[in-house]
Amino acid sequence: MKQVCIIGAGSSGIVAVKAMKEKGISFDCFEKGSDIGGNWRFNNDNGVSSAYRSLHINTNKKAMAFADYPMPEHYPMYPHHSHIIKYFEDYVAHFGLRSHITFNTTVTAVSQQTDNTFTVTLDNGHQHAYQYVIVANGHHWMPRFPTPAFKGSFTGEIIHSHDYKEAEQVKDKDLLIVGIGNSAVDIAAEAARMHTGKVVISTRSGAHITPNWLWSMPFDNLANAFTSKLPLRVQRFVLSIVLWLARGKQEDFGVPKPKRPLLSEHPTLSQDLLYLSGRGLIGFKPNIKEFEGKTVIFEDGSRQDFDIVIYSTGYKICFPFLKHYLEFDVEESNKLRLYKRVIHPDFPNLFFVALLQPLGAIMPLAELQAKWIAKIVAGECKLPSKDEMFQSIEKDAKKLAKRFDESPRHTLEVDFFHYRDSIKKEMKRLVK
Numbered sequence: 001m002k003q004v005c006i007i008g009a010g011s012s013g014i015v016a017v018k019a020m021k022e023k024g025i026s027f028d029c030f031e032k033g034s035d036i037g038g039n040w041r042f043n044n045d046n047g048v049s050s051a052y053r054s055l056h057i058n059t060n061k062k063a064m065a066f067a068d069y070p071m072p073e074h075y076p077m078y079p080h081h082s083h084i085i086k087y088f089e090d091y092v093a094h095f096g097l098r099s100h101i102t103f104n105t106t107v108t109a110v111s112q113q114t115d116n117t118f119t120v121t122l123d124n125g126h127q128h129a130y131q132y133v134i135v136a137n138g139h140h141w142m143p144r145f146p147t148p149a150f151k152g153s154f155t156g157e158i159i160h161s162h163d164y165k166e167a168e169q170v171k172d173k174d175l176l177i178v179g180i181g182n183s184a185v186d187i188a189a190e191a192a193r194m195h196t197g198k199v200v201i202s203t204r205s206g207a208h209i210t211p212n213w214l215w216s217m218p219f220d221n222l223a224n225a226f227t228s229k230l231p232l233r234v235q236r237f238v239l240s241i242v243l244w245l246a247r248g249k250q251e252d253f254g255v256p257k258p259k260r261p262l263l264s265e266h267p268t269l270s271q272d273l274l275y276l277s278g279r280g281l282i283g284f285k286p287n288i289k290e291f292e293g294k295t296v297i298f299e300d301g302s303r304q305d306f307d308i309v310i311y312s313t314g315y316k317i318c319f320p321f322l323k324h325y326l327e328f329d330v331e332e333s334n335k336l337r338l339y340k341r342v343i344h345p346d347f348p349n350l351f352f353v354a355l356l357q358p359l360g361a362i363m364p365l366a367e368l369q370a371k372w373i374a375k376i377v378a379g380e381c382k383l384p385s386k387d388e389m390f391q392s393i394e395k396d397a398k399k400l401a402k403r404f405d406e407s408p409r410h411t412l413e414v415d416f417f418h419y420r421d422s423i424k425k426e427m428k429r430l431v432k
């Protein structure tokens, strides 16, 4: 029996492969599609990538790179998905990971046996036993639509941002986008630049629009080991000043004032949104009240006609191969209670990688999680007791609820530096 099964070979699966390989752990990695890269492979034949043709990452290249493999110097500060997929391909080639991955193979079920090992069932009917399973199937692929749905029915076209791939899809159409996260603002900006139809964003909460650049510096440099140690109210104050210096008041560009305080929402980054709004190319409306044919009635009573509605309303956390466990069937709430976001105390040999939304880059944190998991599997590191893990989960959940609202959108938020340090601390919990 091999020790570990890794599910998925996206950006998190490949770091898990590398970490297991480096520790001399026996493992298999199964990937649904024919190549690595997950979400970052545009038109991935695994059928679940949410990337669109114009997608650029919105964390800077230095912040997102893996610890031992820098992004090429010639890459722009905010690389395009084609750069990122090439970076992952080079990473896989450099560390000799490809031969360890079985492609075109879907894991259909993971079931725990009485001896605590896992039986992993594949779509080819084969079953294998493992001591440990690492889940790295991503959390930005299963579209979330508003529930309950808005009243009435819309007779134009409806898609989710997951299925937005090309500007062509919205050319010559009056477009309504629901939500004001990063998918929404990217799509709105791309559509507005075409000047072929009306572009309107409907938002119930608004968002603090953060530019990519602060003078000539990537804006996310502002979140660093020093600023993350400041009390939240001081961080908010500093950020409000910096945002004001960088872009003034967003309301002056026509972008609605957000309902939540700064740093209590997942950041929405856009260098373009304010300017396009200031030119009248993107309009804003409150939440939708109901549909009437191609007419949309908003909560302020105003009405407008549209050809297409794009729900940019986020994603559900989904593990199709774990559906038979209530603990992991969390699609509606997105609430998954894991110790350090990695381990369910009742399933200590089942690990989840990259179930995080950092205020910062996700890849280096997934890399660190993979190294921690490798140490546990290798018997170098131990976990705290079940009770301690549950207590820690409770404490983290309370902290999260205090800072963010209860929406499914914010269940995975972590502060990059605090989280990084907490995993580094776990890695020192050595088996004597």
Ligand SMILES: NC(=O)C1=CN([C@@H]2O[C@H](COP(=O)(O)OP(=O)(O)OC[C@H]3O[C@@H](n4cnc5c(N)ncnc54)[C@H](OP(=O)(O)O)[C@@H]3O)[C@@H](O)[C@H]2O)C=CC1
Pocket: 055, 056, 057, 058, 059, 140, 145, 146, 147, 161, 178, 179, 180, 181, 182, 183, 184, 186, 203, 204, 205, 206, 266, 287, 312, 313, 314, 315, 357, 407, 409
């Ligand atoms: N360039 C890049 O690097 C990009 C990165 N991303 C990342 O992908 C992830 C997903 O982003 P995204 O797809 O924007 O999704 P998000 O979950 O971040 O945003 C969803 C948006 O939809 C709104 N919404 C959700 N449910 C409803 C509802 N029932 N009624 C009205 N509004 C609703 C939310 O509002 P509310 O806040 O009120 O819940 C929010 O504005 C994020 O981590 C993001 O950073 C996405 C695109 C580009």
